[in-house]
Amino acid sequence: MQSIPVDTSRLGVMRCAVAPEPKTTGNEIKEVKRDREGNTIYTVAVMVRQDGRRVSVIEIAVTGEPKGVEEGVEVKVTGLEAFAWAMGDRHGISFRAAAITPVPTATPAAAAPAASGKSGGA
Numbered sequence: 001m002q003s004i005p006v007d008t009s010r011l012g013v014m015r016c017a018v019a020p021e022p023k024t025t026g027n028e029i030k031e032v033k034r035d036r037e038g039n040t041i042y043t044v045a046v047m048v049r050q051d052g053r054r055v056s057v058i059e060i061a062v063t064g065e066p067k068g069v070e071e072g073v074e075v076k077v078t079g080l081e082a083f084a085w086a087m088g089d090r091h092g093i094s095f096r097a098a099a100i101t102p103v104p105t106a107t108p109a110a111a112a113p114a115a116s117g118k119s120g121g122a
Contacts, residue, residue: 006080006095011048016073017057018045020066020100035063044069044100046077058095066100074103 008014020042023033033041041061049055060077069075079098085091 003081003083006082008077008080010050012050014075014077015047016044016069016071016075017047019071020044020062020069023061039063040065042066046075046100060095060097060100062097062100068102069100074105076101076103
């Protein structure tokens with residue numbers, strides 16, 4: 001299966017739609033999937049919105065639990081790859097990333113000292 005690198009800088013804002021969940025097999029046993037080293041593989045649903053376009057949701061597999069990634073949080077996806085697959089008459093595209101991390105946001109407390117320094121007081 002050939003991987004296709006994805007340029008995430010062209011995808012616009014990405015937000016977590018569904019928090020990380022361990023990826024499981026599709027059979028009745030529902031075994032947790034692991035990589036070659038035995039690390040759990042997680043799935044994160046990510047909303048992608050490019051300027052002037054509608055929102056798409058893609059599920060991305062990533063090794064190890066992405067810390068700090070929760071529903072609604074803006075995320076950064078590193079090393080995103082797409083894979084075309086086919087099984088009989090079914091086909092699709094799956095996604096895998098090296099890492100998914102939350103995007104740091106500026107807190108109001110951090111911005112307050114800069115704002116108060118400019119006002120000069122009463």
